[in-house]
Amino acid sequence: MANGYWQKTLRVDLTARQITVETIDESDLRRYLGGAGLGAEILRRECPAKLNAYSPENRIVFATGAFQGVPMPGGAKFSIVSISPLSGTFADTAAGASWGPALKEAGYDVLIVQGQSRTPVYLKIVDDRVEIKNASGLMGKDSYDTVDQIRQANEDPKLSVACIGPAGENLVAIACIAVDKHSFGGRCGLGAVMGSKKLKAVAVRGTQHVPVADPNKVKELTKAFSKKIHDNTVKNDFRKHGTPGLCQTAEGLGDMPIKYWDGDVLPEVAKALGAPNYTDVLNAKPLPCKYCPVGCHRNIEVTSPAEFVTKGPGPEYETLGLMGTNCMVGDPKAVAKANDVANRLGVDTISTGAMVGFAMQCFEKGWLTTEQTHGLDLSWGNGRTLVALTEQIGLCQGLGALFKNGTVAAAEQIHPDAPATVVHNKRVDYPSHDPRACISLAPTYATGTRGACHFRGPCEDIEMGGFFMPEVGIKEQMVRFFEPDNQSFVAVKCQDLGVIANSLVICLFMIDGGGLSLTETLEIFNAVTGWNFTMETLFETGERGFTVQRLLNLRDGYGGATDVLPKKMYQSAKQGFRASREIPFERLMKDYYAIRGWDSNGVPSEQTLKKLDLDLAGAK
Amino acid sequence: MKVSVRLVSLFAKYDKADPSGWTHLPVGNTVRALAECLELPMERIKIMTVNGKQADLDTQIREGDTVYFFPPAIGGG
Numbered sequence: 001m002a003n004g005y006w007q008k009t010l011r012v013d014l015t016a017r018q019i020t021v022e023t024i025d026e027s028d029l030r031r032y033l034g035g036a037g038l039g040a041e042i043l044r045r046e047c048p049a050k051l052n053a054y055s056p057e058n059r060i061v062f063a064t065g066a067f068q069g070v071p072m073p074g075g076a077k078f079s080i081v082s083i084s085p086l087s088g089t090f091a092d093t094a095a096g097a098s099w100g101p102a103l104k105e106a107g108y109d110v111l112i113v114q115g116q117s118r119t120p121v122y123l124k125i126v127d128d129r130v131e132i133k134n135a136s137g138l139m140g141k142d143s144y145d146t147v148d149q150i151r152q153a154n155e156d157p158k159l160s161v162a163c164i165g166p167a168g169e170n171l172v173a174i175a176c177i178a179v180d181k182h183s184f185g186g187r188c189g190l191g192a193v194m195g196s197k198k199l200k201a202v203a204v205r206g207t208q209h210v211p212v213a214d215p216n217k218v219k220e221l222t223k224a225f226s227k228k229i230h231d232n233t234v235k236n237d238f239r240k241h242g243t244p245g246l247c248q249t250a251e252g253l254g255d256m257p258i259k260y261w262d263g264d265v266l267p268e269v270a271k272a273l274g275a276p277n278y279t280d281v282l283n284a285k286p287l288p289c290k291y292c293p294v295g296c297h298r299n300i301e302v303t304s305p306a307e308f309v310t311k312g313p314g315p316e317y318e319t320l321g322l323m324g325t326n327c328m329v330g331d332p333k334a335v336a337k338a339n340d341v342a343n344r345l346g347v348d349t350i351s352t353g354a355m356v357g358f359a360m361q362c363f364e365k366g367w368l369t370t371e372q373t374h375g376l377d378l379s380w381g382n383g384r385t386l387v388a389l390t391e392q393i394g395l396c397q398g399l400g401a402l403f404k405n406g407t408v409a410a411a412e413q414i415h416p417d418a419p420a421t422v423v424h425n426k427r428v429d430y431p432s433h434d435p436r437a438c439i440s441l442a443p444t445y446a447t448g449t450r451g452a453c454h455f456r457g458p459c460e461d462i463e464m465g466g467f468f469m470p471e472v473g474i475k476e477q478m479v480r481f482f483e484p485d486n487q488s489f490v491a492v493k494c495q496d497l498g499v500i501a502n503s504l505v506i507c508l509f510m511i512d513g514g515g516l517s518l519t520e521t522l523e524i525f526n527a528v529t530g531w532n533f534t535m536e537t538l539f540e541t542g543e544r545g546f547t548v549q550r551l552l553n554l555r556d557g558y559g560g561a562t563d564v565l566p567k568k569m570y571q572s573a574k575q576g577f578r579a580s581r582e583i584p585f586e587r588l589m590k591d592y593y594a595i596r597g598w599d600s601n602g603v604p605s606e607q608t609l610k611k612l613d614l615d616l617a618g619a620k
Numbered sequence: 621m622k623v624s625v626r627l628v629s630l631f632a633k634y635d636k637a638d639p640s641g642w643t644h645l646p647v648g649n650t651v652r653a654l655a656e657c658l659e660l661p662m663e664r665i666k667i668m669t670v671n672g673k674q675a676d677l678d679t680q681i682r683e684g685d686t687v688y689f690f691p692p693a694i695g696g697g
Contacts, residue, residue: 236664237630238694248628249690253667267628274629464693465666476666481674513694577672 002026003213004066004528005034010108010130012123014197015056015115019130024109030531030541031613034065034109035503036092037545039081040449042112043090044548049555053085053189054171054196056116062162062202063111065504066528068104069210070218073226073514074507076100076183076289080162084188084450085173085196086351086406087426089556090549091188091450094502095162096289096297097180102160105206113199122163122201124154127208135200140166142344143178144312150203163201164191165346170396171195173406174351178343182313183289183297186348188428188450189406213530221524222291229514230293238513239286240279242296243317247274250321253464253481254437254578257326257430259380260357261423264573269330273320281332282314289507296509300336307384308333315339315349321432322353327360327386334383338390345394354429355403355410356389358422367415374398423566426451426558435569435583438463440479440487442583443592444495446563447602449549456498459490461512469493471518471535481577484584488591496542503545544612547604551614560602563589621645623654624686631689634658645681652677654687666692 001007007029009022024038032038039061046059060082067075078100084091103111106125113123120135138146143165151157160180168175168191175191176184185191194200212218233239250256251270258266271277278284282302286295300314308331315323315335323335338356342349362368363378370377376385376399392400403410408427411418423430428451435441440459445452454460461467463481468474472493479486497518501508504525510516518535526532553559565585573579593600597608609615622642627635636658637643645654651668655677667690668675681687 236692236694241630245630245691246693249667249693252626252628252688252690253693255693271628276630276632461693464690466693477676509694577669579672 001211002029003211003530004069005029005109006104006107006210008108009110009112010125011112011114012130012132013115014113014117014121014132014199017132019132032545033500033503033541035063035079035505036081037499037503037541037548038110039063039079039092040090040545040548040552043081043083044552047083050088050557051083053083053088053193056114056197058083058114058193060113060190060193060197061110062103064100064104064109066525067504067506068100070212070528071222071291072506072524073222073229073291073293073516074510075291075505077505077507078103079502079505080177080185080190082190082193084190084428085171085192086189086428087451089426089558090552091190092502093177093185093187093190094505095177095179095185096183096292096507097160098290099160099162099179099204100505101290102204102206104210105208106204107206107208111202113197116196117198120198120200122150122199122203124159125202125204127206138200139169142166143346144181144344146201147181150201154203156205159203159205161201161203164194165344165394167346167394167396168192168195169200172347172393172396172404174348175346176348178346182287184343186350187453189348191346212528214527217527218524221527225516225520225524226291226293229510229516232515233294233513236513237275238296239294241275242284242286242298244273244278244298244320245275246317247320249464250317250433251325252577254573254576255434255460255464256321257357257432257434259328260326260361261430261434261568262361262571263328264579265576266325266328269325269328272330273324273332273335278332282336284314287313292507294509294514296513302333302336305333307387308337310337310340312340313343318432319349319353322350323356323386326353326357328381329383329386330381331383334386338387341387341390342394345391347390347394350431351407351429352390352393354423355393355407356386358407358411359389359399361421362414362418367418372399420567423568424452426562428452431455433460435565436573436581437481437578439482439484439583439588440491440494442565442569442585443488443588444491446565446589447550447592449546449553455508456502457491457495458498458508458512459494462490462494467512469497469518472539482581484587484591488588488595491592492595495546496539499545499549500538500542503541540612544614547608547612547614550604554603560600563602621649621681621683623681623684625654625658626686626688628688628690630691631660634660649680649682650677651675651679651681651687654681655689660689664691665689
C-alpha cells in the first residue's frame with residue numbers, strides 16, 4: 001500500500017442501494033495526487049460527454065489526498081468534484097472544517113456517489129460501517145439544523161457532516177455543500193447535484209491512521225510548519241483580521257466588483273466592510289479548521305439591530321465583494337446577515353451576491369419593475385433587500401425563483417439585452433477580483449475549468465504582492481500592473497498550483513498568506529508518501545490535472561470560442577487606479593495558449609498530451 | 621516637502637498627516653524616504669503608487685504628489 005493513502009474508494013450507488021469498496025491504482029495517485037485532479041480523471045472515465053448534471057449517471061466525488069492523513073496545517077480541506085448544473089461541465093469545490101481528515105480516518109481516500117435514491121437519504125460512514133439512512137425527517141432543514149439533528153439522532157457529536165440546505169433540495173443551481181456549520185463548498189452548484197440524488201448529507205467519523213513513509217519527519221515538519229505559519233500570520237495580521245483585511249487594498253487597486261462591475265471606486269464602502277472595521281463591528285474572532293494555525297474564517301456575533309442579528313461564520317472577502325461593494329451595501333451587519341441566510345439555506349454567497357447585484361442593475365435599467373420584484377426595492381445599497389432577495393434565492397421563491405438556474409438563465413428571461421451584461425465564464429459568476437485591475441486574471445478566468453475562478457489560480461495575489469513562487473520562476477516584480485509581459489506565465493503556474501493544492505489537498509492560504517514555501521510543501525509530501533517527487537514532477541501533476549479538466553470542458557462543448565471575457569470587461573474605468581486601462585486580451589491569450597501547448601482552438605496539441613502521458617481515451 | 625499620503629486598511633495606523641491632510645517629509649525625496657519617515661514596516665510594502673501610477677521604493681516624489689501604500693494582498697479567497 002502506498003504511504004499516505006489507503007488506496008481505497010468507497011462507492012455508493014443510490015439507485016441500486018449498493019455499497020462497494022474499490023482499490024485505487026498507485027499510478028493514479030502518482031499521476032493526480034488525489035482531490036480535484038483524481039476527481040476529474042474519475043469523471044472522464046465514468047461520465048459521458050454533455051451529461052445532464054441531474055442525471056443519475058452523474059458522479060459526485062468527495063476526494064482527499066495525501067495531506068488528510070496527517071496533522072498538516074491546511075490539511076482539513078477536501079475536494080468535491082462533479083458535473084455542474086450551472087456550467088454543464090467539470091466543477092470542483094473545496095471545503096474545510098474536519099470532513100476531509102474524517103473520511104481518511106474512516107479508511108477511505110475517495111467517496112463516489114452515483115445513481116439517484118427514490119427517497120431522501122443520508123450516508124453515515126464510521127470506519128467500515130457504511131449505512132444509507134432515511135433522511136425524510138431532515139427535508140427542508142437548513143444546513144445548521146441538519147448537522148445538529150444527524151449528530152443527535154446518532155448520539156455521535158463527533159460526526160463530521162457535509163450537507164445541503166433547502167436550496168440543494170430544490171435544485172437551485174448555485175446550491176452549496178455546507179460542512180459542520182463552518183465551511184462551505186460554495187461554487188458551481190454541487191449542492192444541487194446532491195439534491196438531485198436525494199442525498200441530504202454525508203456524515204463521517206473514523207478511528208484509523210493511515211501509515212506514512214517517515215513518521216518522525218512528518219511529525220517534526222507539521223509542528224515546525226504550523227509554528228511558522230502561525231507566526232507569519234500573526235505578524236501580517238491575517239490571523240487577526242482574516243480575508244477582510246484585503247478589502248481596502250483590492251478596492252484601492254480597482255480589483256473589487258462595484259455596482260455589478262460598472263463602478264470604478266467605492267473607498268468608503270470598502271473601508272466599512274474591511275478590516276479593522278469588520279473585526280470591531282462584527283466582534284470577529286478566528287475560526288480555524290482542523291489543524292489550522294491561521295483561522296482565516298471568522299466567527300462573528302451581531303446583537304443589534306434585530307433584523308441583522310446573527311452568530312456564527314461571518315462573511316469572507318469574496319462575500320464582502322459580491323454582497324457588499326458589488327451591491328453598494330456598506331453595512332457589514334447587513335452583509336453578515338445575508339451571508340448567514342445564504343449559508344443556512346445552502347447557496348453560494350459569491351453567486352448569490354452576483355445575482356442580487358445583477359437584479360439591482362436590471363431594476364435601475366427598468367428591466368425589472370416593482371411588480372416583478374414582488375415589492376422588493378432593488379435600489380443600490382439597500383441592505384434589507386440584499387437579505388430578503390438572498391432568502392428568496394435560497395428558498396427558490398418570489399423573485400428568487402427567477403434565478404433558480406443561474407444568472408445567465410435569469411437574464412434570458414428578464415430582457416433581451418440583459419444576457420450581454422452578465423459577468424460570467426461558463427455561466428459561473430465572476431468572483432471578487434477584477435481582471436481589468438489584475439490582468440493575469442483575464443486568461444485565468446477565460447480558461448477557468450470550473451468557470452471564472454480566482455482561486456484555482458490565485459494570480460491576483462502575485463500581482464498585488466501577496467506571495468511568490470521562486471521555485472517555479474514566479475519572482476517578485478516579474479509582473480507589473482497592466483503590462484502583459486509574464487502575466488500569462490503567472491496565470492498558468494497559478495492554475496497548476498490551484499490543481500496541486502486542491503489535489504494534495506492543502507488550503508492555499510498556508511502558502512498565500514501563511515508563507516509556507518513550495519519547497520516545504522514538497523518536503524512534507526515526500527515525507528508522507530516516500531515518493532521523492534521533484535518540484536518538476538509536482539507541477540507536472542498539476543498540469544496534468546488541469547489538462548484533464550480542460551479535456552472535460554472540451555468534450556462538453558467549451559473551447560477556444562468560449563475562452564472569452566464578458567462585455568463589461570471591455571469597459572474602461574473613468575477614475576481610480578485602472579482609469580483608461582484596457583486588458584490586452586489578445587496578447588495574453590496568445591501567450592497563454594503557447595505556454596500551455598494548445599492549438600489556436602484551445603485544444604492541447606498531441607505533443608502536449610504526450611508530454612503529460614494523456615490521450616483522449618476514456619472520454620466516452 | 622509636503623505630500624498627500626493615503627494609507628489604507630492595516631497601514632492606517634501609520635498615518636502622520638497634519639490637520640490639513642499633508643504629510644511632511646523633512647529629509648529625502650523618494651518613496652523609501654517617505655516610508656521610513658512614516659515608520660511603515662518595510663518588508664510589508666509591496667504595492668505603492670505615486671499620482672496613480674505604480675511606483676517602487678526608489679521612485680522620486682515631488683511637493684504635492686499623492687502617494688498610496690497598500691498592504692500586500694493576502695487571502696484573496
